[in-house]
Amino acid sequence: MENSSSNTKQAFWIALGSLFTFSFGIVSSVILSRYLSKSDYGTYKQVFYIYSTFLTVFTLGLPKAYSYFLPRTEISQAKSLIKKITNLFFLMGGIFSILIFFSADKISIFFHNPDLSLALKIFSPVPFLMLPTMGLEGILATYKMTRIMAIYTVITKFIMLCLVTAPVILFDGNYIQAIIGIVVASFFSFILALFFKYYPIKNKGKQKCETSYQEIFQFSLPLLYASLWGILISSSDQFFISRYFGTEVFAEFSNGSLELPFVGMIIGATSVVLSPVFSRMNHLKVDPKKDIFPLWKSVFEKSALLIYPLLLYTWFFADILIVVLYGIQYENSAIYFKIKSIINFIAIITYAPLLINSGKIKYYSNVHCFIAILVISLEYISIKTIYTPYAISIISLFCQILKTVLLLYAVVKLFDVKYHQLFPIHLIIKIVIPSVLFLYLDHYFLVQYLKIENILVLIFGLIFYCLFYLTYSKLIKLDYPSIIRPILKK
Numbered sequence: 318m319e320n321s322s323s324n325t326k327q328a329f330w331i332a333l334g335s336l337f338t339f340s341f342g343i344v345s346s347v348i349l350s351r352y353l354s355k356s357d358y359g360t361y362k363q364v365f366y367i368y369s370t371f372l373t374v375f376t377l378g379l380p381k382a383y384s385y386f387l388p389r390t391e392i393s394q395a396k397s398l399i400k401k402i403t404n405l406f407f408l409m410g411g412i413f414s415i416l417i418f419f420s421a422d423k424i425s426i427f428f429h430n431p432d433l434s435l436a437l438k439i440f441s442p443v444p445f446l447m448l449p450t451m452g453l454e455g456i457l458a459t460y461k462m463t464r465i466m467a468i469y470t471v472i473t474k475f476i477m478l479c480l481v482t483a484p485v486i487l488f489d490g491n492y493i494q495a496i497i498g499i500v501v502a503s504f505f506s507f508i509l510a511l512f513f514k515y516y517p518i519k520n521k522g523k524q525k526c527e528t529s530y531q532e533i534f535q536f537s538l539p540l541l542y543a544s545l546w547g548i549l550i551s552s553s554d555q556f557f558i559s560r561y562f563g564t565e566v567f568a569e570f571s572n573g574s575l576e577l578p579f580v581g582m583i584i585g586a587t588s589v590v591l592s593p594v595f596s597r598m599n600h601l602k603v604d605p606k607k608d609i610f611p612l613w614k615s616v617f618e619k620s621a622l623l624i625y626p627l628l629l630y631t632w633f634f635a636d637i638l639i640v641v642l643y644g645i646q647y648e649n650s651a652i653y654f655k656i657k658s659i660i661n662f663i664a665i666i667t668y669a670p671l672l673i674n675s676g677k678i679k680y681y682s683n684v685h686c687f688i689a690i691l692v693i694s695l696e697y698i699s700i701k702t703i704y705t706p707y708a709i710s711i712i713s714l715f716c717q718i719l720k721t722v723l724l725l726y727a728v729v730k731l732f733d734v735k736y737h738q739l740f741p742i743h744l745i746i747k748i749v750i751p752s753v754l755f756l757y758l759d760h761y762f763l764v765q766y767l768k769i770e771n772i773l774v775l776i777f778g779l780i781f782y783c784l785f786y787l788t789y790s791k792l793i794k795l796d797y798p799s800i801i802r803p804i805l806k807k
Contacts, residue, residue, distance in 0.1 A: 341474040343642070348482045350572060350643045353492060359564030360432045361492040362571040364440050366555050367424060367433075368417075373548040375413040375444065376451055379405055379537050384455035385674060386528055386536070394526035395518040399456060401526065402533065403449055403514065410448030417441040428559060432492075440496050446503040450510035460517040469513050477502035539678040546685030550692050550720070554713045557696050558706045566706055572643050573653025605675070610732045613671060618741045620665040622797060625748045630782055632658045633756040637764070637774045656710040663721045666739075668728050677727050684723045692716040747793060755785050 349358055382402055390398055418441035425433035457466045480498035484490035555574075559567045631638060632655060639651040672681045692713060699708040729736055759781050763774045790797060 341478045345478055345481050346572065347642050349485060349492075349495060350568075350647065352485045353495075355565045355568045355646070357432075357492045359568040359571075360430060360436055361495060362568060363428060363430065363433060363559060363564070364436050364496060366552065366559065367437065368440070368443065370548055370552045370556075371413065371417075372444070373541070373544040375409040376406070376448065376541075376544075379533070380452040380455065381540060381673060382455075382533055382537050383452040384459055384670075386533070387456065387459040390526060390528060391524070392518060392521045393524040394528075395521060396515060396523055397526035398528055399514055399518070401528070401530070402452065403511075405530075405533075406448040406451055407445075410445040413444035413448065414441050417444065430564060436492060436496055439493060440500065442500050443503045446500075446507040450506055453510050453514055456514055456517065462517050465513055465516065469509055473502070473506040473509060476505050536678075539682055540673060543678065543682035543685045546682065546689040549689040550685065550713075550716065553689075553693050553696055554709045557700055557709050561700055561704075562706050569647055569650045570653050570706060570710075572639065572647050573650035574657055606732050606734070609671070610734070613667070613728075613732075614739075614741070616667060617665065617739075618744055620667070621741060621745060621748065622795060624661070624665050625745070626752055626782075626786055628658060628661055629749065629752045629756055630779065633760050634775060634778055637771050637778075641771050641775060652707060653710050656707070656714055659714055660717045663718060666721060666725065668721075668724050671731070672724065672727055675731060677731070680727050681724065684720060687723075688716050688720040691719075744795075747795065751789055752782075752786065756782060759785075 349361060353361065379402055383399070386398060387395060418438055421434045421437035421441070424437060425431055453469065454463070454466050457463050477499065480502045481495045482498075484494035484498055488494070555567075555570070558570045562570075635654045635658070636648070636651045639654055640648055643650060669681075672678070695712045695716070696709050699705075699712060725736065725739060728739060732739075759778050763769060763778055769777070
């Protein structure tokens with residue numbers, strides 16, 4: 318069985334890198350929200366929405382191929398396998414870049430935003446540069462070198478932050494200068510990623526790998542189909558709000574769709590680390606209920622311990638948090654933020670790496686297909702009837718919850734357990750109920766009774782909550798030491 322302490326340490330380094338990824342996103346959003354007009358900021362966000370929407374199509378499900386095949390491949394053949402998959406990324410990245418450049422005019426017409434055309438043409442080299450960087454974390458996680466991933470992320474995100482925000486702050490630039498900064502930063506990321514991809518196996522032999530392109534596509538294409546449906550699910554609300562409510566409402570929605578750092582850090586880190594673990598265990602034909610379920614349940618419990626307290630704090634103080642970050646002009650973003658935050662309570666369940674690496678990709682894809690059709694249909698109906706952007710977010714929330722329930726059905730069958738056995742119900746109750754009661758009083762006391770300034774509300778609210786929660790968790794002996802000890806070990 319995989320060493321739990323080692324997995325925790327590897328996940329810590331991935332999470333640390335994710336923190337810097339979030340820091341780039343939030344700091345750049347805060348700066349650009351304040352220095353750009355709502356219209357310009359909305360255009361900037363639309364460029365990334367278009368890129369992220371098409372990105373899944375052109376990655377062909379290949380990023381996860383590294384963590385699936387490398388644990389099953391002889392170390393002497395690893396370099397050949399990495400090169401084979403990277404070459405596919407070069408090909409698809411080139412096609413993606415050409416498509417964005419020559420479709421820019423039509424895309425701008427479709428979104429009723431003429432400013433998009435030039436922005437997309439300037440942005441077009443980014444896919445060719447960034448696709449070959451995909452899957453780096455899977456390679457480094459396989460060889461227990463996630464510390465390098467943290468170093469790579471810190472360097473590249475710091476460069477990107479500087480190059481995107483400096484022209485806007487120092488030279489009164491607009492969204493065009495910010496996008497040029499993205500292009501230049503992508504080149505640095507491209508060079509570093511190619512070096513680090515081969516670093517773990519640089520002296521391990523150059524034997525030709527036995528894994529064929531056919532085997533790679535047999536794994537990746539079903540995953541691509543699932544990812545395509547997944548991107549439709551995750552981007553449908555962005556599409557309908559962007560197309561039907563204009564750039565200013567889309568800017569409010571984008572800031573309200575803030576990705577909380579600790580959620581992405583922990584979920585992303587555990588998924589990256591567990592993917593090669595589950596692949597190796599499945600390859601060795603272990604008993605899922607006996608050998609995999611305890612690991613899966615342990616990860617769930619640790620994720621809940623780390624995420625739920627902070628998630629509850631940000632939900633109760635969402636109105637203050639959004640105003641402090643983006644200014645009073647984005648006050649409406651707090652509504653979107655609260656709706657989206659509810660999804661994060663169930664997003665901690667890391668079912669994807671388990672289902673993908675245990676051969677359940679077809680079911681995984683079918684569920685995404687059903688949910689994509691459902692969410693698009695319901696959101697389109699809401700446009701024609703209710704016509705409010707908030708309804709779009711609520712529909713998205715409902716469909717995401719339904720998707721999780723359906724996918725957990727496969728987990729239940731795999732482990733041969735009951736639904737309720739998947740959840741650490743007693744632990745969740747111990748975390749949530751006392752936190753909700755205290756945070757309600759905390760928010761009321763600071764906002765309604767003391768009526769203090771926004772930033773002070775956040776600071777004192779967090780201090781009071783931390784003092785309460787740390788004392789409470791120690792009294793009832795919540796198992797935080799099991800998370801901290803492996804990280805502190807050398």
